[in-house]
Amino acid sequence: MVQDYVFPGTVEQAVAMLAESKGRARVIAGGTDLVLDMRDGKITADKLVDLRAIDGMQRIVEHDDSISIGASVTHSQIVRSTLLRHHAPGLVDACRKVGSLQIRNVATVVGNVVNGNPAADAAVALACLDATATVVDEQGTRTIPFNELYAGICISCINSSCQIVTQISFPKKKAGEGSSYIRMEQRKALSLPMLNVSSKVRVINSQFQDVQLLMAPVGAGPQHAVTAEDFLMGKDITDENIRQAGVLAREQATFRSSAVRGSKEYRIGVLPVCVERALRAAIADAQEG
Amino acid sequence: MANLRAVGKSVDRRDGVDKTTGRALFTSDMTFPGMLHAKVLRSPHAHARIVSIDTSKAEKLDGVKAVMTHKNGPKNLFNAAAPMFLTVSNLERVLDQYLFDEIVRYVGDEVAAVAATTEAIAEKALSLIEVEYELLPAVLDAEEAMSENAPELHAGKGCTPEGKNIPGEIIRIPYGDVEKGLKESDVVIEKSFTLPIVKQVQMETQSAVAQVSGSGDVTVWSTTQTPHPSRAILGQVFGIPASKIRVLAPPYVGGGFGVRIGLSGLAEAIALGLALQAKRPVKMVYSRKEDFIASDTRHPATVTVKLGAKKDGTFHALDLKGIFNTGAYCGFGTELPGVCGAMTLAIYRIPHQRYLGHSVYTNRTSSGAMRGFGNPQGNFALEQVVDMMADALGMSPYELRLKNIMKVNDPWCLPFPCLSTELAECMKQASESIGWEKRESLKASAPHKVRGMGMAVGTHVSNAWPFCVDYDNAYFTVQSDGTVHVASGVPEMGTGVCTSLIQIAADAFGIDMDRISLSFGDTLTTPFDIGSHASRTCYAAGLAIKEAAEDARAQIFDYVAPYFDVTPEMVSLQDGYVFVSSLSDPDAASVVSLDDVKEHKQSKVSLENIAYHAHVRNKQFISTGKIVPKNAPPWHVCFADVEVDTETGKVDVLNLVAAHDVGTAVNPMIVEGQIEGGVVQGLGYALTEEIRYNDSGVQTHSNMHSYMLPTAEDIPPMKSIIVESHDPTGPFGAKGAGECSLVCPASAIANALANATNIRFTELPATPERIFAKLHPQN
Known part of the structure; x- marks a missing residue:
């Protein structure tokens, strides 16, 4: 039962407030998942620590080489951001797909990641962007690579009763780079993805240089389609190579069947075409400049 | 005039x-001094006997004022739906339910109810009730429930001797000589179709507040669609004279779509039972999950059509069969199969017809009335077979329908005449609106997409006669x-x-x-x-x-x-x-x-x-x-323009047009609202909505999150067209308008899918998964 709801003014204060509650306090960053989980008894807390009063947390910041998204930045802010539309169009598309407008106005991108759901839209889109998370706790500040944020299926490495992810950062788009996000869904709003794919490519002379290809839900957090990534490295951009990447991703994918979100067979069946579409969209973004 | x-x-x-x-009042808004809140303990098992139930700890909890179980609840058999009171004189009522029974027959069936000073205390009290169950064999599938080894759900409570677990009777509508008619036909097409469980998802969940005065007068604020019949049902459940019971809404009801024709789930009866015990007002508001699992759904069904036609396209024989899974309790299980048959047979002028239909008990949530009442199930089957017949005869589906649709005073199987129809005009206006003439040259928006158009026509009723007292x-x-x-x-x-x-x-x-x-x-x-x-x-x-x-x-x-x-x-x-x-x-x-x-x-x-x-x-x-109203057929069409992504099975509905002959449109804006709302529900029926069960009989879709109602973003461009006729039996020429709009959309969308893909989808909803499986059988 929540007894207290606090708005610290600095990150240090927030960390101290969590520490003094010795595990009985929790960060709330939006709360569109947390409140439901608390009502269902899955999570309990005596105190909720809301980060919105901390200066800077609610901003998308452009640095020389990177962009950072503060802990209180909502999905709606991302959707409206022209900066991100240019540097991370897949992330914008992913955020537009979350919940409904009311939910997007409240739900935060960092919360979407820390919740730990492997197929969370924003998380899958960020996973291909070489993103890092800035984590603060009593021990200090650390930067953790995105793929180290997951401890298991729907389990985050972040302990929200003592740690705060203050921002997620990723490099700005460089010449020849492009990214994308694709999801399969049962309806256009208020639906979790049946599966999703994100991709980032660097294209030089019509060849794939760096390729990031991620898919979910196939494990703890978004998973790299490693064999497909390796296969594409240095290959020409051809229909055949793109198709082959889809086939390789399928061989690696280990979907499970869900009575609500689709069968394993269907997810495996449409994964190749989702991979193809993600790659084509990322290539188009790269060629657009 | x-x-x-x-x-x-x-x-x-x-x-x-x-x-x-936000000023309008609904039952769920009501509050009274001293009012208690009710919560219900529900069965986790699909079929079980309660061996023992101990409520002593719950009763001792501070704030608990009444606890009701099969041990102290009323012991009068009833039917929670309106047939309890509106069954016509030539049928027997099916009374198969106690308010609380020692047998539970579906996951969600009522085991006990608690009234307490707060919802939280009532909830806590439920967790203190100790129940020991003896599991009984459960049956979920209708075909299986009719087999020899299936468990009997309601032995000795009004099942027909003609088959196992069939409540009431088998409905037969004979008309002409169907065997002869099929023999005389040049082309005969037979096909079976499977319809899913869908839910009304009305905005206000099942709710009631019951108050008993010192002199024993009962007042029940209720979400019912039928205040007077609900009063009669409550009177019989509790053995209280109807004249001592007042049922009312305060004054609005937050939607219905058929889900509370009779009691609202069992909200009124549970609230009243507890109020009689506690001698304080009791409020019972179903959670959305309770509404999903413990109040009526649409009947899932298997419908088989055998249609015979002459070479020139004249329909000559129609043999129709419908098997409906009515779940744990009968409700409308006897009336609804009859409406399915009558409404499906009434669309076309066919000299030889036959219908056989009935319900089957299973260990699922009870099915009941939902907008369209059996008609969408039959329409989906027949209207697809009509398109198949058009293909077989090399005719356009439009011309084939135009040739065969009912005209004023044509003979039909219904016991009232068809005195008005503007169906042909509805077809004309809707086809012009959607651009039907381009059907053969439609262009998809991408190489991996295919596009198609489909149509469907139908009718309905303007009151409940002759299926219910009216x-x-x-x-x-x-x-x-x-x-x-x-x-x-x-x-x-x-x-x-x-x-x-x-x-x-x-x-x-x-x-x-x-x-x-x-x-x-x-x-x-x-x-x-x-x-x-x-x-x-x-x-x-x-x-x-x-x-x-x-x-x-x-x-x-x-x-x-x-x-x-x-x-x-x-x-x-x-x-x-x-x-x-x-x-x-x-x-x-x-x-x-x-x-x-x-x-x-x-x-x-x-x-x-x-x-x-x-x-x-x-x-x-x-x-x-x-x-005593006569009856009159409203007529309606729906046209759909769809595009299918052949690589994923995903469907985009590009346009929906519905044209309705509702006689005189008393308030055209309200009629348009009725058409639009029904078409959107039909869109969900066609493509996304479905409640499924796991092998243990647990509903896998029991909330708004998992049940895929179309959202505002999913609603395609739509056009509602009103084509007025003047029916001599209705007030100022009006006919029914409420249900028609949900009858044809799924049929039209399925025909459009077949036109786009050359594949006939016989099972709803046509999800991307089902479409993909048919398009890519090797995957």
């Missing part, structure tokens, strides 16, 4: 401002200031009747709508009415009000005629003024008092003056309307 001043106009809804500003009444009072009060037993559940019935009253009587008030949805202040369902409210209650208005008008004419020095037939009433009928321009006529009109024959007298004139002479104009 007298000048229509209100009927046919899109006047603003009377409930509009209150509903859009008659109606109205009170009509001209008050001493000349304004009018009307009382009708129907509730306002969002369909706009508290506006449209006043439009009918205004024109039937001859007075402005603003001078009429309406009592509705309350058994104490209104005469008996069977409720708001079967697309009947405007039609049947409207007829009763019209008759009452005409009676009151005649009383006034009798009263004023001597003052005008004419006979009663020679006066008229319009816009609140009485004048001699020969008056050329009543609007421009001067106003005089009744005592002076003899000297001023070219003048008019106000109702206000007449009513007061009568009042001070000890007279008031009061009338009743008492009608």
Whole structure:
């Protein structure tokens, strides 16, 4: 039962407030998942620590080489951001797909990641962007690579009763780079993805240089389609190579069947075409400049 | 026809401002001093016997005021749906349910109920009830439930001897000689179709507040669509005379779509049972999950069509069969298969027809009424076979339908005549709107997409006869200031009747709508009415009000005629003024008092003056309307334009057009709302909505998150077209309008999918997964 709801003014204060509650306090960053989980008894807390009063947390910041998204930045802010539309169009598309407008106005991108759901839209889109998370706790500040944020299926490495992810950062788009996000869904709003794919490519002379290809839900957090990534490295951009990447991703994918979100067979069946579409969209973004 | 001043106009809804500003009251808003909150313990098992139940810890919890189980609940068998009270005289009622029973028959069945001072205490008390179950074999599938080894759900409680687990009786509609007709046909097509469980998902969940007075008078605020029948059902459940029970809405009901024709789930009975024990008001509001798993769904069904036609496209024989899974309790399980047969057979002029249909008990949530009431299931099957027949004959589906659709006074299987149809005009206008002539040359938006168009046609009813008891009444009072009060037993559940019935009253009587008030949805202040369902409210209650208005008008004419020095037939009433009928321009006529009109024959007298004139002479104009409605078929079409992503199975509906012949559209804006809402529900039925079960009999789709209602973003461009006819049996020519819109959309979308993909989808919903599986059988 929540007894207290606090708005610290600095990150240090927030960390101290969590520490003094010795595990009985929790960060709330939006709360569109947390409140439901608390009502269902899955999570309990005596105190909720809301980060919105901390200066800077609610901003998308452009640095020389990177962009950072503060802990209180909502999905709606991302959707409206022209900066991100240019540097991370897949992330914008992913955020537009979350919940409904009311939910997007409240739900935060960092919360979407820390919740730990492997197929969370924003998380899958960020996973291909070489993103890092800035984590603060009593021990200090650390930067953790995105793929180290997951401890298991729907389990985050972040302990929200003592740690705060203050921002997620990723490099700005460089010449020849492009990214994308694709999801399969049962309806256009208020639906979790049946599966999703994100991709980032660097294209030089019509060849794939760096390729990031991620898919979910196939494990703890978004998973790299490693064999497909390796296969594409240095290959020409051809229909055949793109198709082959889809086939390789399928061989690696280990979907499970869900009575609500689709069968394993269907997810495996449409994964190749989702991979193809993600790659084509990322290539188009790269060629657009 | 007298000048229509209100009927046919899109006047603003009377409930509009209150509903859009949050002032309108619903049952779930009600609160009373000392009111308790009820919570229900529900079965986790699909079929089990309660070996022991210990409520002592719950009873001791501070704040708990009443606990009810099968040990202390009422022991009268009932049917929670309206057939308990509205079964026609040639059928036997199926009474198969106790409020609490020692056998639980589906996951969600009621085991115990608690009333406590807060919801949290009631919830906590549930966790303190100790129940020991003996698991019984469960059966989920209808076919399996009819097999020899299946467990019997309701032995000795009104099952037909013709088959196992079949409640009531098997419905047969014979017409002509179907075997002969099929033999004489040049082409015969047979196909079976599978329809899913879908839910009404009305906005307000099942709710009731029950209050018992010191003298034993019972008041129940309720979300029911049928206040008067619900009063009768409660009376029989508890053995209380109906005259001591008042059922009402406060005054609005947050939607229905058929889910509470009879009791609202069991909310009224649970609240009343606990209120009788606790001697305090008790409120029972279903959670959305409870609404999903423990109140009626649409019947899932298997429908088989065998259609025979001559080479020239003339339909010659139709053999139809429908098996409906009615779940744990019968509800409408006897009536609904009959409506499916009758409505599906009534679309086309076919000399040889036969229908066989029935329900089957299984260990699932009970199925019951949902907008369309069996008609969408049959329509989906027949309308796809009609398209298959068109393909087989090399005809266009449009021309084939046009050749065979019912015309005025054509013979059919229904016990009332078809006196109006503008179906052909509906087809014409809808096809023009969607661009049907381009069907053969449609272009998809991408190489991996295919596009198609489909259509479907159908009919429905304008009241419940001959499937249920149906008659109606109205009170009509001209008050001493000349304004009018009307009382009708129907509730306002969002369909706009508290506006449209006043439009009918205004024109039937001859007075402005603003001078009429309406009592509705309350058994104490209104005469008996069977409720708001079967697309009947405007039609049947409207007829009763019209008759009452005409009676009151005649009383006034009798009263004023001597003052005008004419006979009663020679006066008229319009816009609140009485004048001699020969008056050329009543609007421009001067106003005089009744005592002076003899000297001023070219003048008019106000109702206000007449009513007061009568009042001070000890007279008031009061009338009743008492009608037995005939019935009339509304007609409707839906056209769909779809695009299918062949690589993923995903469907984009590009356009939906519906055209409806609802007779006279009493309020066209409300009719358009009815069409649009139903078409969107049909879109969900076609593509996304479905409740499934796991092997243990647990519902896998039991909340808004998993149940895929279309969202605002999913709704495609839509057009609603009203094609008016004039049905001689309805008030001012009106017919039913509430349900039609949900009958054809799934059929039309399925035909469009077949047109796009050359694959016939026989199972709903046509999810990307099902479409992908058919497009890529190797994957």
